[in-house]
Amino acid sequence: MNVQTIATPIRHDVSALHVQRAAQDGCQQIAFPSIALGDAGAQWTPRRIRRGTYLYRAGMPSTALFVVRFGCLKSSLPGDDGEELVLDFPMRGDLLGADALAGQPCATDVQALEDSEVLVLPIADFETACSRVPGLRNDLYRHFGSALRREREHLMRLGGMRAAQRLARFLLDLSQRFAANGYSPRAFNLRMSRAEIGSYLGLTLESVSRLFSRFQDDGLIKVHLREIELIDIAALRSAAAAGDGSAAAWAAPAEAA
Amino acid sequence: MNVQTIATPIRHDVSALHVQRAAQDGCQQIAFPSIALGDAGAQWTPRRIRRGTYLYRAGMPSTALFVVRFGCLKSSLPGDDGEELVLDFPMRGDLLGADALAGQPCATDVQALEDSEVLVLPIADFETACSRVPGLRNDLYRHFGSALRREREHLMRLGGMRAAQRLARFLLDLSQRFAANGYSPRAFNLRMSRAEIGSYLGLTLESVSRLFSRFQDDGLIKVHLREIELIDIAALRSAAAAGDGSAAAWAAPAEAA
């Protein structure tokens, strides 16, 4: 395929080609529409990241913005005590490296959970790109807005929410994100370990495992290792909404509602 | 004093005057240095908010950026179930209304916990202001960066952290913010209720109350209603750092390490 073409680490200044490729990628739907529209794209260069390797690490000087083209990564804060805190699982369309804009060093580790690819915009080229593409800056604002929103959502999860609720939301969230990228929203496989999910949700890995089992026993999902299938999405949704942890809450499928 | 002058809701276009006033206010240290430097300030108009009233509410169209000049507010998400989730307690120098940049409606409620004042920049004037003051946009980026950072910090608190740890951090954080604004870092009074602290920290108001009492018994602080005095800051710090909740952890000051 054109994979090796894409991977080629050279800048391509021919807008027409880029537009075509963007269309193939379906990139016009991502968080950064203006990137896919070509003109600004001239400055973006693709970069592959193999599973397990880092895009950047906390403390490094931040030199560029990144947009995930495909794959799944993990951004985390290296805890003061050795333990890491998982902040997010960036996927296609997500922006990384916003620290660069603020001129601050990287605050987080970002590691690939599977072989992935990002588009790179060196921060030095950023202002130029902005002046060339009027929409870019606005996209950026919008991105920040949704990033803040996302984190707030996450805060909400961690704050006043039962463990089962958090996990249910997590699954539905993943499902939605996969759907948005053209994958099946019903069956997918997790790229991350139980421990990483636990850290993300503020739970222990044992709790996560137990909850998966429980959800399965209750017929909400089918799970084997990292393969997940959502069986009763309505029930999952009500599990995600209801604060109440009693089995009965989601044991009865949608009838009354 | 010049309070009534400041409160006057007219635009002032004379930079020199504004610079002088900014210097009086000490605003040069806030998150938005370029605002205080004058040129951009021409567009900012002060606005008073009385205790208990809202600066804006979730769902409203967002029309302006705000920077807190003095006072203490509360930003919260109105929970789907009637309960609110407290996100932050904005104080002097903090930026509000960033949703406006993204062109989205307000996502949060913002209410004054005490009589406060903010500087207002209508979003319509934003681009103009940016072109007039080169530093403004950068300040904005920096703000977003630190906002994200702040939320991450908060996430960390809510995630893998014991209740005592969270409260200790909260107190130290407040102390630091007061210090940064020229108030005493050792003694201050809380502008928010136990319930609001609890929501912010992901705890119940009873837990917060209990922890205050415990900290007091252990000689870390003195607390009466909303008056707080930090007695043993070093011990507080170690309580904030150590994951371990045993009383002994912070009963014995730093010795073995």
Place this chain on the structure above:
DNA sequence: CGCGGTATTGAATCAAGTCAAACTTCGTGG
């Protein structure tokens, strides 16, 4: 085939939540 990392499951413990009651502070109006 056996080994290492990952996941599941169980039992015991504990931190925080829940429910409930008493008490303090403060504002309001008699």
Place this chain on the structure above:
DNA sequence: CCACGAAGTTTGACTTGATTCAATACCGCG
């Protein structure tokens, strides 16, 4: 000025959800 009521705070007893510790099972890989 004092009585009253509302709101906020403290404290206690009890319950429970989630962690911890530990053992076992499983998958993938060399």
